[in-house]
Amino acid sequence: MYFPFEINWEQSMLMFQPKGGMDTTYEYFVRAIGKQNVLLSSPVTGVENTTRGVTVTYTARNGRSRQIDADFAIVSAPAGLMRRWATNWGPDVDAALGEFAVGAPAGKIGLQYRTRFWEDDHRIFGGITETDMDLAHVWYPSYGYGERKGLVVGYYNTGTNARTYADMAPKQRELRAVEQGVKIHGEKYRTELESSFSVAWHKVPYIEGAWAYPNTQSSRFKQLQQGAGNVYFAGDWMSEISAWQHGAFWAARYAVQALHTRVMTS
Numbered sequence: 001m002y003f004p005f006e007i008n009w010e011q012s013m014l015m016f017q018p019k020g021g022m023d024t025t026y027e028y029f030v031r032a033i034g035k036q037n038v039l040l041s042s043p044v045t046g047v048e049n050t051t052r053g054v055t056v057t058y059t060a061r062n063g064r065s066r067q068i069d070a071d072f073a074i075v076s077a078p079a080g081l082m083r084r085w086a087t088n089w090g091p092d093v094d095a096a097l098g099e100f101a102v103g104a105p106a107g108k109i110g111l112q113y114r115t116r117f118w119e120d121d122h123r124i125f126g127g128i129t130e131t132d133m134d135l136a137h138v139w140y141p142s143y144g145y146g147e148r149k150g151l152v153v154g155y156y157n158t159g160t161n162a163r164t165y166a167d168m169a170p171k172q173r174e175l176r177a178v179e180q181g182v183k184i185h186g187e188k189y190r191t192e193l194e195s196s197f198s199v200a201w202h203k204v205p206y207i208e209g210a211w212a213y214p215n216t217q218s219s220r221f222k223q224l225q226q227g228a229g230n231v232y233f234a235g236d237w238m239s240e241i242s243a244w245q246h247g248a249f250w251a252a253r254y255a256v257q258a259l260h261t262r263v264m265t266s
């Protein structure tokens with residue numbers, strides 16, 4: 001992709017938000033694919049090439065192991081987690097997946113306030129305060145201006161800071177984040193708080209990390225782009241723009257293109 005301007009990916013933080021929240025993205029996909037074709041809460045435990053195609057093994061909602069046979073599979077779970085599956089794609093592919101095994105820690109806390117004091121008192125309407133504290137970024141809502149309540153992202157941190165907060169109980173995370181935020185916004189940051197919700201991505205099952213940065217020049221990355229037998233890989237880590245949703249779309253496109261070319265020439 002060509003950008004007619006220089007982007008510093010570390011510092012850039014775009015603030016477009018889909019109406020209805022992030023969940024709407026996958027909900028529209030489910031609607032397009034057909035609800036009856038989507039199995040939720042059914043973790044995959046194995047993906048194996050067969051002479052006729054591929055067999056995917058998963059644990060159904062009732063706890064039973066089930067299998068689906070297909071011509072091809074496109075797998076898009078985090079790369080490191082796939083290495084725990086029963087597979088027969090061989091040690092080379094496993095080693096290539098291992099390059100993406102470490103998911104970076106990241107954390108966020110949502111602080112819900114009964115008033116929007118940052119708007120009323122400080123004239124802050126959206127945007128981010130970049131701190132040198134363990135909070136890293138404090139993020140104000142860019143919607144619902146002037147309404148009664150509002151939600152501030154009290155920290156959005158990575159690395160050691162993310163681990164520090166992750167190792168606390170949710171209430172402790174809240175107390176610490178508020179204690180720090182009071183230094184910026186004063187006592188209302190504590191007294192107006194209604195509730196909080198926090199996530200530590202490296203502790204979320206089936207994700208176990210915020211993102212993985214591939215070395216897109218490595219031969220193993222290129223090897224995975226070719227797929228393994230009847231299995232193709234996707235997910236943002238399988239693109240040049242890891243850690244961004246459009247990287248996930250991009251990787252999906254790569255996989256579909258490879259599959260399409262193969263089917264049309266076979």
Ligand SMILES: Cc1cc2nc3c(=O)[nH]c(=O)nc-3n(C[C@H](O)[C@H](O)[C@H](O)COP(=O)(O)OP(=O)(O)OC[C@H]3O[C@@H](n4cnc5c(N)ncnc54)[C@H](O)[C@@H]3O)c2cc1C
Nearest residue numbers: 043044076077078106201206210235236243244245246248
């Ligand atoms: C804190 C944070 C902030 C971000 N901010 C932005 C942002 O502002 N803008 C942006 O564009 N991107 C952002 N991203 C990145 C964005 O979330 C990812 O790029 C995107 O979600 C990747 O999509 P994906 O489909 O590749 O992977 P994922 O969304 O990670 O999906 C992988 C799926 O695989 C499932 N899975 C795992 N194991 C199994 C199994 N055994 N069986 C079945 N399913 C399994 C998981 O449950 C998960 O649903 C952010 C990410 C984080 C963590």
